[in-house]
Amino acid sequence: MGAFTSKEQATSVFTTLFDILLRDERFAATVRDENLSVQFFHSAPDLTVFVSADGVWIDETPSAPAISIKMSCDSADALWSGRLLMPIALATGKIRIKGSVAKVIEFVPLLQPAFDRYPAIAAEAGVGARR
Amino acid sequence: MTQLADPAALTLADVPTLTALPGEILALRNTVRAWARERLAPEVRRLDEDDAAAFDWGLVREGHDLGLTRLVVPKQFGGLGQGEFGVAVALEELAAVDAGFALIFGATMLGQAPVLLSGDPRLQARFLPLFCGDHPVLACNAITEDQAGCDLLIPENAQFARGVMRARREGEHYVLDGSKKFITNGKVATYATVFANIEGQPGATGLTCFVVMLDRPGITLGEVADKMSYRSCLGTEMHFEHVVVPEENVVGGEGGGVYVNIQQMNMARAAVAAISTGVARGALEQAIEWAGDRVQGGVPLREHQFTARKLAEMSAKVDAARMLYLKAAHLADNAIPAPAYEPAVAKLFADQVAIEVATEAMGLMGARGYLRDHGMEKRLRDALGARIYEGTPEVLALAVTEAIYTDDDF
Ligand SMILES: Cc1cc2nc3c(=O)[nH]c(=O)nc-3n(C[C@H](O)[C@H](O)[C@H](O)COP(=O)(O)OP(=O)(O)OC[C@H]3O[C@@H](n4cnc5c(N)ncnc54)[C@H](O)[C@@H]3O)c2cc1C
Numbered sequence: 001m002g003a004f005t006s007k008e009q010a011t012s013v014f015t016t017l018f019d020i021l022l023r024d025e026r027f028a029a030t031v032r033d034e035n036l037s038v039q040f041f042h043s044a045p046d047l048t049v050f051v052s053a054d055g056v057w058i059d060e061t062p063s064a065p066a067i068s069i070k071m072s073c074d075s076a077d078a079l080w081s082g083r084l085l086m087p088i089a090l091a092t093g094k095i096r097i098k099g100s101v102a103k104v105i106e107f108v109p110l111l112q113p114a115f116d117r118y119p120a121i122a123a124e125a126g127v128g129a130r131r
Numbered sequence: 132m133t134q135l136a137d138p139a140a141l142t143l144a145d146v147p148t149l150t151a152l153p154g155e156i157l158a159l160r161n162t163v164r165a166w167a168r169e170r171l172a173p174e175v176r177r178l179d180e181d182d183a184a185a186f187d188w189g190l191v192r193e194g195h196d197l198g199l200t201r202l203v204v205p206k207q208f209g210g211l212g213q214g215e216f217g218v219a220v221a222l223e224e225l226a227a228v229d230a231g232f233a234l235i236f237g238a239t240m241l242g243q244a245p246v247l248l249s250g251d252p253r254l255q256a257r258f259l260p261l262f263c264g265d266h267p268v269l270a271c272n273a274i275t276e277d278q279a280g281c282d283l284l285i286p287e288n289a290q291f292a293r294g295v296m297r298a299r300r301e302g303e304h305y306v307l308d309g310s311k312k313f314i315t316n317g318k319v320a321t322y323a324t325v326f327a328n329i330e331g332q333p334g335a336t337g338l339t340c341f342v343v344m345l346d347r348p349g350i351t352l353g354e355v356a357d358k359m360s361y362r363s364c365l366g367t368e369m370h371f372e373h374v375v376v377p378e379e380n381v382v383g384g385e386g387g388g389v390y391v392n393i394q395q396m397n398m399a400r401a402a403v404a405a406i407s408t409g410v411a412r413g414a415l416e417q418a419i420e421w422a423g424d425r426v427q428g429g430v431p432l433r434e435h436q437f438t439a440r441k442l443a444e445m446s447a448k449v450d451a452a453r454m455l456y457l458k459a460a461h462l463a464d465n466a467i468p469a470p471a472y473e474p475a476v477a478k479l480f481a482d483q484v485a486i487e488v489a490t491e492a493m494g495l496m497g498a499r500g501y502l503r504d505h506g507m508e509k510r511l512r513d514a515l516g517a518r519i520y521e522g523t524p525e526v527l528a529l530a531v532t533e534a535i536y537t538d539d540d541f
Contacts, residue, residue: 085383085384085387086248086249086250087245087248087249087250087382087383087384087387087390087391087394088383088384088387088390090248090390090394090467090468091383091387091390091391091393091394091468092390093468095467096466096467096468097466097467098465098466099465100214100464100465101214101215101463101464101465101466101467101469102205102212102213102214102464104467105205105247105250106205106207106212108250109250109251109252109255111250112252
């Protein structure tokens with residue numbers, strides 16, 4: 001059984017997560033200064049999450065993203081929970097990224113607040129309750 | 132399933148060519164080319180003939196001042212923030228003069244790669260600024276062992292690897308025991324990325340990547356390998372006896388070493404292909420000059436049809452090798468994981484081209500090609516080196532065919 005029970009649940013969790021990230025000073029400043037935009041392409045349930053300095057969009061692509069990240073919702077749950085490590089996820093193809101690697105290398109460490117906050121957000125939304 | 136939108140940056144149509152390099156890369160190429168010709172070239176024979184353990188820190192410092200030790204370090208740590216594309220272009224310039232010097236900086240980048248790929252801000256903040264100070268700092272990447280060579284590079288063969296260095300967990304630390312062999316920069320590096328097998332796992336199936344400061348107690352360095360070429364860089368044995376490494380120095384988790392290694396190789400192969408292209412280009416340029424000046428049969432050699440054909444074919448091969456590595460580097464700079472196919476093909480081809488072009492170039496110089504005085508025989512020795520590290524032709528062939536038979540929709 002997947003970690004998320006519905007698209008609505010996944011949408012709510014990822015929107016909350018990236019709203020929090022955008023309130024992180026370092027993340028917001030870098031995303032704005034570097035004109036970074038990232039689109040996550042999630043499957044099972046299918047949804048896209050577009051994040052830029054201007055906000056979070058679900059299933060919308062306001063402009064071509066600088067970085068595209070493809071992973072299942074289960075992999076996303078495992079990644080943000082710390083059960084799936086980034087180098088392994090990348091090497092095994094559980095996460096696929098397109099876009100400037102230099103930008104990705106700059107971007108990934110900025111995600112730390114999301115790793116810190118995700119377990120609480122997910123638990124509150126009942127993610128993985130049926131696992 | 133939603134279609135994955137290609138980022139604007141990734142269109143094969145705009146793969147840059149060497150005649151239309153982006154301005155920043157062109158400037159990098161010109162700087163490295165000028166340094167290699169003016170400062171490195173006059174020292175090549177001395178570096179080649181010196182004692183196996185001799186190392187020229189003075190020239191390394193000059194390379195450091197150019198930024199060659201921190202090419203791939205992100206700008207926020209004081210680096211140049213280059214990708215594989217810039218690295219490969221720079222290494223071609225160095226290798227056209229001396230492949231060993233290219234590898235000093237290439238091996239440092241290999242040691243930096245796991246820290247970059249970890250995505251771990253703490254590891255990055257600890258290790259990457261080391262390269263951005265006033266003094267040159269080098270790194271190394273330690274995989275090869277006495278009994279385990281290619282078995283550590285072919286994931287399916289990890290189970291057969293024998294005598295692999297052990298890592299045992301003790302509380303919040305790991306204890307490393309074992310030895311590494313042929314490690315470029317091992318003698319002169321500040322830290323190493325070391326691959327060891329978690330105790331109890333068969334072969335190398337528990338391969339794990341550790342970042343290890345080389346001043347830790349228990350590390351001793353063995354003899355420097357007395358190599359056929361690449362003598363300006365040092366390949367060394369490294370012995371680890373009860374070396375304690377904190378758990379936060381693990382990259383990719385326990386057992387993740389094989390994946391870190393694959394990632395590193397897929398990133399690095401374009402750069403090694405560039406080294407081979409550089410060796411081939413160096414030989415070609417010397418042959419062109421020779422065939423333009425040397426008169427036999429009343430005309431310069433180049434006017435003999437057989438010679439013309441040889442020069443034309445050598446030139447085509449060098450250009451083709453360059454196009455393949457530029458394409459591979461461009462792709463590696465725009466996708467994680469880096470593709471397996473293009474870098475392996477680029478290296479397979481360029482390694483072969485270097486040997487063929489250096490052999491033909493040597494032949495075009497007659498007896499002089501065989502003498503140390505002219506430096507051509509050294510180019511042939513350089514050409515034979517890159518075929519061994521970062522994947523022999525057999526290892527590359529397995530990677531290429533694996534990719535050919537894998538259906539990848541990304
Ligand atoms: C200049 C230079 C620099 C180097 N720098 C480093 C470094 O910085 N770090 C490091 O860790 N190592 C380094 N090495 C070591 C290098 O990576 C190894 O030598 C290489 O991986 C091959 O291992 P081996 O020598 O043990 O050969 P082996 O693994 O014993 O292979 C011998 C031959 O058998 C073939 N072979 C092996 N397995 C198979 C198979 N399954 N199918 C078909 N053929 C096979 C190989 O292709 C090769 O031709 C360096 C080597 C050189 C020459």
